[in-house]
Amino acid sequence: MSANDKADDHRPSKGAGEPEQGAGGKRRRAAPAGELSKALRSVYDNTLREDVPDDFMDLLGKLS
Incomplete structure (x- = not known):
């Protein structure tokens, strides 16, 4: 990212507790920790x- 790109970015940064915006501008709620744990375990x-x-x-x- 160049200095010009950074200067052109006037969007406010999101706080850690703010939900992400999904499709259609609707806000998504964060998944509960239990669901996240299950998803990570499944991928692992x-x-x-x-x-x-x-x-x-x-x-x-070849190493042995």
């Missing part, structure tokens, strides 16, 4: 189930 679990790429396994094999 899915990542653990992914296969290790063959190229990476070949590199690991």
Whole structure:
């Protein structure tokens, strides 16, 4: 970002507690912490189930 870009940005910054604006200008509420935890756990679990790429396994094999 250049100095000119920064100078042209006159939007007020959002506070930490302000909800984001969604489609159509409606404000979204933040998801409860329990839902966020479940979503993060799901992504993490899915990542653990992914296969290790063959190229990476070949590199690991060269180390031993």
